[in-house]
Each structure stands twice: as C-alpha cells, then as structure tokens.
Amino acid sequence: MSGEIVLLAHGGGGRMTDELIRNVILSAFGNFTLNKLTDAAEIQIGQNSISFTTDGFVVKPLFFNGGDIGKLAICGTINDLAVSGAKPIALSMSLIIEEGLEIEILRQLLNSAAKTAKEENVEVVCGDTKVVEAGAADKLFINTSGIGLKLPKANIGFERIQPGDKIIISGTIGDHGMTIMSQREGMKFDTDIQSDCGSVAHICANVIEVCGEDIKFMRDPTRGGLAAALNEIVRQTSSAIEIDEEYIPVNPSTKAAAEMLGFDILDIANEGKVVIIVSSDKAEKCLSVCRQSKNGKNAAIIGQVVKSDEPIVELITKIKSRRIVQMPYGRELPRIC
Structure with a gap:
C-alpha cells in the first residue's frame, strides 16, 4: 500500500520479516527455487547438486562476548549451507565500511573471520569493498555468500x-x-x-x-x-x-x-x-x-x-x-x- 515504510521490526526475523519477504520480495523475484524459502538454494549442475546461500550482518555491537561480526559472518553462512545438507566449499565477503572506522578494528574483525574460516576448512575466495560517508552506516556491515556440495546421504526438505x-x-x-x-x-x-x-x-x-x-x-x-x-x-x-x-x-x-x-x-x-x-x-x-x-x-x-x-x-x-x-x-x- 502507498505510504507504507520499512520499519526496524521488518528485520527482526518474526512476522514482520515474513510479511516483507512474502508480500514485497517474493512478489518481485518469486520462482520455484526461491519460493521454497530454504536456508540455501539447491541448484543442479550436471551430476552435482550445489547449495548456494547469502546473508547480511549488521550486529551491534561489533564485538560481543563469544564472538564478533567477522566470526558471525563466516559461521552464519557456513551454517545455512550445513543445515541444507551441504558441505561448505567456498565463501565470498563484501564489506560496507563507514568512513572513520579505525583500521585496527577492521583488521581485528577480518582476522577473526579468517581464523574462523580456516578452522572450518573453508576459504573466502572473492569479495567487494565499499566505503560510505560518516553517518551513512554504523561502522561496518558485512555480506557473505557461500556455495557447498550436497552430501551424498542428505535428503532434506x-x-x-x-x-x-x-x-x-x-x-x-x-x-x-x-x-x-x-x-x-x-x-x-x-x-x-x-x-x-x-x-x-x-x-x-x-x-x-x-x-x-x-x-x-x-x-x-x-x-x-x-x-x-x-x-x-x-x-x-x-x-x-x-x-x-x-x-x-x-x-x-x-x-x-x-x-x-x-x-x-x-x-x-x-x-x-x-x-x-x-x-x-x-x-x-x-x-x-x-x-x-x-x-x-x-x-x-x-x-x-x-x-x-x-x-x-x-x-x-x-x-x-x-x-x-x-x-x-x-x-x-x-x-x-
């Protein structure tokens, strides 16, 4: 409806997120694969079944007891592949950085992400970096995508x-x-x-x-x-x-x-x-x-x-x-x- 706006609650993972996905996003992109709303899409390429997923991370604060946005970005995407019955193979990482973020903080977060990826035997193989003016973001947002190979015994649905x-x-x-x-x-x-x-x-x-x-x-x-x-x-x-x-x-x-x-x-x-x-x-x-x-x-x-x-x-x-x-x-x- 005309006049409606996106609210913070639309990102909370509950009813309002579901309404936004079904009424706005699926109405634009809906197709057989996307409409399943699984954690990762399953794509058949020749004899191989590939799982593909993407995720954005905007957690506040950047560092928290037990982790940080870097570790979270890696684990979150690995988990979406894993629960879909796939072995994670490779990840991408895109950074949206607010002007003024300390380089040392960025380095700490990326080192944490790299350490987590290494522990899970997955590499970040491509990515992108954008910087926005001060006040246009909140220090750092991360998007990660991942691909995996379906495990032979998996039949999830x-x-x-x-x-x-x-x-x-x-x-x-x-x-x-x-x-x-x-x-x-x-x-x-x-x-x-x-x-x-x-x-x-x-x-x-x-x-x-x-x-x-x-x-x-x-x-x-x-x-x-x-x-x-x-x-x-x-x-x-x-x-x-x-x-x-x-x-x-x-x-x-x-x-x-x-x-x-x-x-x-x-x-x-x-x-x-x-x-x-x-x-x-x-x-x-x-x-x-x-x-x-x-x-x-x-x-x-x-x-x-x-x-x-x-x-x-x-x-x-x-x-x-x-x-x-x-x-x-x-x-x-x-x-x-």
Missing part, C-alpha cells in the same frame, strides 16, 4: 516431515540474543552470558552420515529463535509441533537475563544451534551423534511432529499446562545478527 518425527535442538537456546541485549543494556551477571556463535557443520555432517535419510529437515534458529523456526516448519508442512519445556536446554544466566528484560526465551536468536527433525526410530541415535560432535554436547530431544487440523506450535509447560507458541512479531530484538 519440508515435504519429508511426517507426524511422529522427533525434534532435536543441538544445545542451549537464547545465548546469542541475550548476550547482545545484555551488553547493550550494560547488564552484569554472576556468570557471564556468552554467545553461542559457532559452526554447526560438524553436527549436520555427522548426523547425516550416521542417520542418512532419517534426517528429514534441519534449520538454524537464528532471528526469531526456536519459536520462529518451528512456526516456519508448521506453516510449510501443515502439521503441528509439540515441544516440552522440561527438556529444552537453557543456561540459567541466559534465562535470568531474558526474564529480567521481559523476553520469551523461545523468541531469542541463536547463532550456533541447529533444529533437527528426525524419524522416531533414529532419534536416540541422532541425539547421541549430536552430543559427540563439536558444539553439540547439550543436545536434547524436545518434542515431536503431531497430526493436527491446525498447524500450530504448542508448548507443554513444566506444570503440564499448554500454550501456543506464536511466531514472534520482530520488533523486540533488532540488529541481533
């Missing part, structure tokens, strides 16, 4: 999810979002909150290797947190999801920060976790593999896909009541990644 499938989260939720928000608010806790910023490539590759096609779907619950990821799944599958609060892993300090600031921990961003939908008979095996993988020691089975006439996400609380988990609105946590 919304259409493969069925009632009875189990839901696994690879570790504690909300750590990244609450780290960013607590630093912005200047909050201190007895135990420092630390972002989970990291790669899930090892977890994804390992569970696919061991469980094969029993791994139905994977998604990294970034902006909008676990709530957004699960709501996207039920929207695409027309099934319902039931999760149990008792089994969802949460760090006590993260929980305390969320409660103090009035946030639902399910809505808080993660940057080093993966949601895995796996067939019921391989769930325990998948869980064991997760816990033996890098960044997966706190993995847990938290729920299941259920048959329902209404595609909703429902939480069984610790007192055994039930509540519907809504898609987050989006305005609560701007510029979280």
Whole structure:
C-alpha cells in the first residue's frame, strides 16, 4: 500500500520479516527455487547438486562476548549451507565500511573471520569493498555468500516431515540474543552470558552420515529463535509441533537475563544451534551423534511432529499446562545478527 515504510521490526526475523519477504520480495523475484524459502538454494549442475546461500550482518555491537561480526559472518553462512545438507566449499565477503572506522578494528574483525574460516576448512575466495560517508552506516556491515556440495546421504526438505518425527535442538537456546541485549543494556551477571556463535557443520555432517535419510529437515534458529523456526516448519508442512519445556536446554544466566528484560526465551536468536527433525526410530541415535560432535554436547530431544487440523506450535509447560507458541512479531530484538 502507498505510504507504507520499512520499519526496524521488518528485520527482526518474526512476522514482520515474513510479511516483507512474502508480500514485497517474493512478489518481485518469486520462482520455484526461491519460493521454497530454504536456508540455501539447491541448484543442479550436471551430476552435482550445489547449495548456494547469502546473508547480511549488521550486529551491534561489533564485538560481543563469544564472538564478533567477522566470526558471525563466516559461521552464519557456513551454517545455512550445513543445515541444507551441504558441505561448505567456498565463501565470498563484501564489506560496507563507514568512513572513520579505525583500521585496527577492521583488521581485528577480518582476522577473526579468517581464523574462523580456516578452522572450518573453508576459504573466502572473492569479495567487494565499499566505503560510505560518516553517518551513512554504523561502522561496518558485512555480506557473505557461500556455495557447498550436497552430501551424498542428505535428503532434506519440508515435504519429508511426517507426524511422529522427533525434534532435536543441538544445545542451549537464547545465548546469542541475550548476550547482545545484555551488553547493550550494560547488564552484569554472576556468570557471564556468552554467545553461542559457532559452526554447526560438524553436527549436520555427522548426523547425516550416521542417520542418512532419517534426517528429514534441519534449520538454524537464528532471528526469531526456536519459536520462529518451528512456526516456519508448521506453516510449510501443515502439521503441528509439540515441544516440552522440561527438556529444552537453557543456561540459567541466559534465562535470568531474558526474564529480567521481559523476553520469551523461545523468541531469542541463536547463532550456533541447529533444529533437527528426525524419524522416531533414529532419534536416540541422532541425539547421541549430536552430543559427540563439536558444539553439540547439550543436545536434547524436545518434542515431536503431531497430526493436527491446525498447524500450530504448542508448548507443554513444566506444570503440564499448554500454550501456543506464536511466531514472534520482530520488533523486540533488532540488529541481533
């Protein structure tokens, strides 16, 4: 409609982001591949299946406990490829730099990105650099794109999810979002909150290797947190999801920060976790593999896909009541990644 403007909430990963994507972006570019809204596009080139993804990073502050925008940019793009069932091969990096940024700060962030890429055995092979006048950006924005090769045993897709499938989260939720928000608010806790910023490539590759096609779907619950990821799944599958609060892993300090600031921990961003939908008979095996993988020691089975006439996400609380988990609105946590 005429007169509408883009709001900060349109970038929060919730309902407003979804509306912007579906009503504005897809109306311009919509096609068979893009309309799937997967973390990475799958493109067939001869006998090879290539995964391709892109992502922008505008996190504030640039440095945070557990990471920085450089590490985040590398891990975020690697994770989008990994949850799509691909082995990350190469990345690009484009920088939008505000005039006045200290060269030493830029060097620190790029060294962090390079160190992370090396640890994940992925190279940044191309890129671009632009500088804008002071006040036209906020120090540094980064865009990364990545390509990967589909793993031979991978068969990932919304259409493969069925009632009875189990839901696994690879570790504690909300750590990244609450780290960013607590630093912005200047909050201190007895135990420092630390972002989970990291790669899930090892977890994804390992569970696919061991469980094969029993791994139905994977998604990294970034902006909008676990709530957004699960709501996207039920929207695409027309099934319902039931999760149990008792089994969802949460760090006590993260929980305390969320409660103090009035946030639902399910809505808080993660940057080093993966949601895995796996067939019921391989769930325990998948869980064991997760816990033996890098960044997966706190993995847990938290729920299941259920048959329902209404595609909703429902939480069984610790007192055994039930509540519907809504898609987050989006305005609560701007510029979280």
